[in-house]
Amino acid sequence: MAKGLPKRSEDFSGWYNELVGMADLAENSGVRGCMVIKPYGFAIWEKMQDQLDRMFKETGHQNAYFPLFVPKSLFEAEEKNAEGFAKECAVVTHYRLKTDPEDASKLIVDPNAKLEEELIVRPTSEAIIWNTYKGWIQSYRDLPILINQWANVVRWEMRTRLFLRTAEFLWQEGHTAHATKQEALDETAQMLDVYAAFAENFMAMPVVKGYKTENERFAGADDTYCIEALMQDGKALQAGTSHFLGQNFAKAFDVKFADKDGKQDYVWATSWGVSTRLMGALIMSHSDDYGLVLPPKLAPIQVAIVPIYKGEDQLAQVSEVANEIKDALIAKGLSVKYDDDDKRKPGWKFAEYEVKGVPVRIAIGARDLENGTVEVARRDTMSKETMPREEVVDHVAGLMDEIQCSLLVRNQQFVKENTHEVETWEEFVDVIENKGGFVSAHWDGTGETEQQIKEATKATIRCIPFDAQEVEGKCIFTGNPSKRKVLFAKAY
Amino acid sequence: MAKGLPKRSEDFSGWYNELVGMADLAENSGVRGCMVIKPYGFAIWEKMQDQLDRMFKETGHQNAYFPLFVPKSLFEAEEKNAEGFAKECAVVTHYRLKTDPEDASKLIVDPNAKLEEELIVRPTSEAIIWNTYKGWIQSYRDLPILINQWANVVRWEMRTRLFLRTAEFLWQEGHTAHATKQEALDETAQMLDVYAAFAENFMAMPVVKGYKTENERFAGADDTYCIEALMQDGKALQAGTSHFLGQNFAKAFDVKFADKDGKQDYVWATSWGVSTRLMGALIMSHSDDYGLVLPPKLAPIQVAIVPIYKGEDQLAQVSEVANEIKDALIAKGLSVKYDDDDKRKPGWKFAEYEVKGVPVRIAIGARDLENGTVEVARRDTMSKETMPREEVVDHVAGLMDEIQCSLLVRNQQFVKENTHEVETWEEFVDVIENKGGFVSAHWDGTGETEQQIKEATKATIRCIPFDAQEVEGKCIFTGNPSKRKVLFAKAY
Ligand SMILES: [Zn+2]
Ligand SMILES: [Zn+2]
Numbered sequence: 003m004a005k006g007l008p009k010r011s012e013d014f015s016g017w018y019n020e021l022v023g024m025a026d027l028a029e030n031s032g033v034r035g036c037m038v039i040k041p042y043g044f045a046i047w048e049k050m051q052d053q054l055d056r057m058f059k060e061t062g063h064q065n066a067y068f069p070l071f072v073p074k075s076l077f078e079a080e081e082k083n084a085e086g087f088a089k090e091c092a093v094v095t096h097y098r099l100k101t102d103p104e105d106a107s108k109l110i111v112d113p114n115a116k117l118e119e120e121l122i123v124r125p126t127s128e129a130i131i132w133n134t135y136k137g138w139i140q141s142y143r144d145l146p147i148l149i150n151q152w153a154n155v156v157r158w159e160m161r162t163r164l165f166l167r168t169a170e171f172l173w174q175e176g177h178t179a180h181a182t183k184q185e186a187l188d189e190t191a192q193m194l195d196v197y198a199a200f201a202e203n204f205m206a207m208p209v210v211k212g213y214k215t216e217n218e219r220f221a222g223a224d225d226t227y228c229i230e231a232l233m234q235d236g237k238a239l240q241a242g243t244s245h246f247l248g249q250n251f252a253k254a255f256d257v258k259f260a261d262k263d264g265k266q267d268y269v270w271a272t273s274w275g276v277s278t279r280l281m282g283a284l285i286m287s288h289s290d291d292y293g294l295v296l297p298p299k300l301a302p303i304q305v306a307i308v309p310i311y312k313g314e315d316q317l318a319q320v321s322e323v324a325n326e327i328k329d330a331l332i333a334k335g336l337s338v339k340y341d342d343d344d345k346r347k348p349g350w351k352f353a354e355y356e357v358k359g360v361p362v363r364i365a366i367g368a369r370d371l372e373n374g375t376v377e378v379a380r381r382d383t384m385s386k387e388t389m390p391r392e393e394v395v396d397h398v399a400g401l402m403d404e405i406q407c408s409l410l411v412r413n414q415q416f417v418k419e420n421t422h423e424v425e426t427w428e429e430f431v432d433v434i435e436n437k438g439g440f441v442s443a444h445w446d447g448t449g450e451t452e453q454q455i456k457e458a459t460k461a462t463i464r465c466i467p468f469d470a471q472e473v474e475g476k477c478i479f480t481g482n483p484s485k486r487k488v489l490f491a492k493a494y
Numbered sequence: 495m496a497k498g499l500p501k502r503s504e505d506f507s508g509w510y511n512e513l514v515g516m517a518d519l520a521e522n523s524g525v526r527g528c529m530v531i532k533p534y535g536f537a538i539w540e541k542m543q544d545q546l547d548r549m550f551k552e553t554g555h556q557n558a559y560f561p562l563f564v565p566k567s568l569f570e571a572e573e574k575n576a577e578g579f580a581k582e583c584a585v586v587t588h589y590r591l592k593t594d595p596e597d598a599s600k601l602i603v604d605p606n607a608k609l610e611e612e613l614i615v616r617p618t619s620e621a622i623i624w625n626t627y628k629g630w631i632q633s634y635r636d637l638p639i640l641i642n643q644w645a646n647v648v649r650w651e652m653r654t655r656l657f658l659r660t661a662e663f664l665w666q667e668g669h670t671a672h673a674t675k676q677e678a679l680d681e682t683a684q685m686l687d688v689y690a691a692f693a694e695n696f697m698a699m700p701v702v703k704g705y706k707t708e709n710e711r712f713a714g715a716d717d718t719y720c721i722e723a724l725m726q727d728g729k730a731l732q733a734g735t736s737h738f739l740g741q742n743f744a745k746a747f748d749v750k751f752a753d754k755d756g757k758q759d760y761v762w763a764t765s766w767g768v769s770t771r772l773m774g775a776l777i778m779s780h781s782d783d784y785g786l787v788l789p790p791k792l793a794p795i796q797v798a799i800v801p802i803y804k805g806e807d808q809l810a811q812v813s814e815v816a817n818e819i820k821d822a823l824i825a826k827g828l829s830v831k832y833d834d835d836d837k838r839k840p841g842w843k844f845a846e847y848e849v850k851g852v853p854v855r856i857a858i859g860a861r862d863l864e865n866g867t868v869e870v871a872r873r874d875t876m877s878k879e880t881m882p883r884e885e886v887v888d889h890v891a892g893l894m895d896e897i898q899c900s901l902l903v904r905n906q907q908f909v910k911e912n913t914h915e916v917e918t919w920e921e922f923v924d925v926i927e928n929k930g931g932f933v934s935a936h937w938d939g940t941g942e943t944e945q946q947i948k949e950a951t952k953a954t955i956r957c958i959p960f961d962a963q964e965v966e967g968k969c970i971f972t973g974n975p976s977k978r979k980v981l982f983a984k985a986y
Contacts, residue, residue: 032568032625033613036561041641044558066536069528070615070646070662071584074591076524078601088591092563093603094615095587097650099566099580109570111585111612120603121525123562123586123615133524143837149533154562154646158589170562345635 035169045302086221173277186270197242212465236438238491294359310367446477527661537794578713657774665769689734704957728930730983786851802859936976938969
């Protein structure tokens with residue numbers, strides 16, 4: 003167990019908070035609810051961004067940038083969207099400071115610099131973007147518009163937690179415009195598939211794809227698709243959403259297009275996003291009581307090489323071997339750090355790379371030099387083996403796929419074991435309270451029932467899975483008829 | 495000349511504004527002073543970012559992310575810095591909206607959601623970052639810290655212009671912490687060299703490196719180094735700055751470290767940045783009356799292939815050849831677009847790729863098929879040549895370096911021709927008013943003289959060039975003794 007890190011089984015929440023700090027991922031800042039993403043944490047986020055950006059471009063999207071601020075009159079144009087975000091908006095009201103007349107070393111807001119119209123710091127960009135699209139769209143020739151933006155957004159959350167819920171966070175938001183409803187629906191589904199593929203193939207995190215209930219939909223959407231993941235403590239985490247916005251924003255901003263026959267119609271829209279919240283999901287999916295565990299595809303350092311030596315001569319000998327191995331691994335496309343820092347002991351380095359989740363550690367000591375061996379340690383299994391030096395490069399390169407795959411399989415198994423089918427209210431309450439995990443149960447389809455179940459158990463409907471089978475049944479809460487089971491869980 | 499585009503010689507400023515729109519680079523938004531960076535413009539910015547990011551990492555820097563907001567009490571801690579930016583700050587004062595009691599479809603700022611302490615939207619991040627570094631630095635072992643951030647910043651400018659001066663802009667800001675003054679000075683110089691290398695080798699834009707005068711320094715810096723470029727209208731543009739911050743921020747935020755002997759000292763700092771302003775510099779460096787001209791290394795599309803055909807059969811034949819050439823060019827690492835869009839005529843496409851600055855256009859028609867030829871047009875020289883099909887791939891690949899180099903040489907020649915040595919006030923005024931360009935002249939070293947020259951001519955001291963020779967002379971304005979010439983110009 004890593005020093006100072008609570009055990010997951012005893013204090014999952016404390017474990018998470020400590021781990022985020024110990025692994026140098028992020029910390030709270032001097033600004034309420036806002037985080038500092040530290041270099042090591044940011045390097046992981048950059049790997050996520052790179053891959054997602056590639057996937058967006060492969061599906062025909064381009065990046066652009068829209069303003070941070072949304073004038074209040076634009077913000078309120080789509081009423082449901084505005085209502086949904088109004089209670090958590092940071093508002094800019096002034097554009098100048100001046101010296102405090104009572105204390106020349108202080109500044110005060112200049113009352114003469116009040117804005118005529120307040121500016122909302124974007125909590126999401128539909129309003130400013132659809133106000134812009136209005137100028138870009140006249141005819142079907144201008145469609146589709148397939149744009150993504152990487153940006154910071156602000157939602158004034160009262161209870162915040164690093165990565166999971168912060169007042170400012172980083173995300174990408176896709177905003178597309180289409181000539182037909184079907185095209186927009188296809189786009190909504192496509193982008194959810196992109197998110198699911200990213201979660202499984204890069205984060206090694208299995209997800210359930212489904213529809214949100216009306217209560218849980220994005221404000222202003224006709225339908226919200228989501229991917230839901232299961233954390234090690236049995237709580238669910240919404241990892242990405244893709245919204246079919248219908249013609250709501252086109253109507254709010256009067257965006258029409260002429261089709262091939264010159265007929266005017268409102269434009270169809272989607273939006274979709276994932277955020278630095280994925281960092282929280284990644285951490286809580288794989289990490290253990292020794293610290294962070296990273297899938298190799300998202301690890302900033304995939305292999306750390308640590309020399310064990312006494313004196314400069316031995317270090318020089320070890321370094322020769324270490325650098326050879328390092329260069330050979332880099333030539334195979336791996337990212338490798340050879341840590342010959344003389345200020346730190348090997349034990350300190352072992353603990354450091356463990357807590358930071360480096361997938362593979364290679365140690366080379368004086369005895370290894372004699373025997374022509376090295377020691378290879380896997381972070382995911384904490385297993386070690388000593389092997390001939392000439393085998394290490396191929397072996398470690400192969401471990402990248404092996405670890406990536408094994409983390410996914412392990413988590414798939416975990417989700418399977420922690421998804422419970424229940425038929426009665428008693429079972430439901432028992433599982434939610436005592437086991438956690440996903441609970442598949444019949445529901446009568448009303449928002450009232452959903453709300454009452456939430457109040458009674460804190461469990462929410464995570465989604466109506468795309469692959470839910472049509473099965474007649476009775477709602478666990480009201481006994482009213484139900485056509486399919488939905489997925490409940492307590493959630494982040 | 496491109497339709498609707500003013501001539502540079504007649505209306506440079508109108509030409510710039512039109513061009514930014516016609517080339518689909520950016521546009522004004524519904525938010526005063528804020529721009530929308532359109533996909534084509536953003537793709538160029540992404541190329542700049544990629545390359546700069548690579549250069550920052552090669553020089554040992556890591557990326558991180560710090561909060562958008564700076565609490566007022568932190569903002570005012572470094573007094574000079576605070577004073578310098580106080581007059582252009584967007585200020586968040588409230589964190590919630592509510593329904594307007596007089597009109598349920600409107601929102602108003604909720605007076606009960608006033609922040610206890612106002613938040614400044616970062617105009618630059620020294621304050622929030624040094625408040626964070628305080629927690630990271632105890633001993634010399636924690637130094638240096640070499641961090642960069644890609645972010646949006648807000649400076650409430652009254653007169654704005656796309657890319658050149660906008661209320662919100664995108665930039666990178668490096669913030670480093672060092673144990674010694676010399677190390678911080680070396681870092682300041684190193685990063686200016688990185689900027690200069692980027693400007694010359696990627697933007698094909700020659701720059702002068704130098705020191706800013708005290709009047710023109712970054713607020714809170716002990717010294718500001720800059721790179722200055724010369725635009726086609728003879729006005730200078732500050733393209734990047736690197737600041738030696740001394741111990742000013744360490745003192746303001748009480749950031750000390752223990753050296754090897756346990757002695758406490760304040761930490762030394764630098765910061766350095768370039769912004770989307772570079773887009774403006776790029777545009778005004780190379781473009782012409784036909785539209786944008788892009789150096790190949792920053793062009794999102796390096797080669798556009800346009801088919802000229804009648805009917806589907808001819809298109810199919812041309813496409814076979816075009817796709818072969820396209821694939822061969824992509825295999826050589828070029829980014830190529832084959833534009834077989836049937837909704838647009840070849841003439842329209844020619845104009846489109848011209849106005850968008852695509853470095854090379856290949857046209858293939860029916861006669862080319864017969865003759866085994868293609869037509870290759872260079873955007874920088876607007877020259878065309880017809881060549882055997884089997885030569886085109888090597889030729890066009892070679893053109894990338896040739897065009898990149900030729901743009902740089904052309905601009906070096908331009909800077910040389912437009913840098914004037916003057917000895918008297920009359921000469922100075924004449925050159926500034928009638929010729930423009932850089933004016934190298936003696937100056938007595940005082941802020942007062944600098945200010946009076948500015949008021950009389952609008953020319954400012956762009957920099958004291960690093961390579962300025964020690965030559966005794968007399969200030970053009972006061973006649974007082976001067977030890978070296980400095981570089982004046984009217985500037986953006
Ligand atoms: Zn093995
Ligand atoms: Zn040629």
